[in-house]
């Protein structure tokens with residue numbers, strides 16, 4: 206019975222399910238578990254509202270356009286950095302116009318003048 210089920214799954218779909226883009230980021234990540242996510246951002250201050258986490262498995266891409274996540278563009282209001290390097294937030298979608306640097310292992314419950322302005326972010 207198990208053999209019949211596995212026979213229906215192609216090798217390519219197995220690979221995508223394990224390491225593909227679908228696992229790189231996740232909505233609704235709560236407290237941003239550092240064992241799962243390296244960087245998380247939230248729609249509202251104090252880590253509330255809609256949220257997205259970038260998983261550790263997403264090692265190939267250190268630059269992100271927030272428009273990838275629709276309404277989160279220009280709408281990020283708090284962040285958590287679980288890595289030992291800095292991440293920068295930019296007010297343009299092409300890593301231009303740095304508005305805030307998030308130090309290693311820092312969490313920002315509010316972004317001050319950078320509130321609702323981030324269009325891209327990445328390691329910096």
Ligand SMILES: [Ca+2]
Nearest residue numbers: 248280281282
């Ligand atoms: Ca917001």
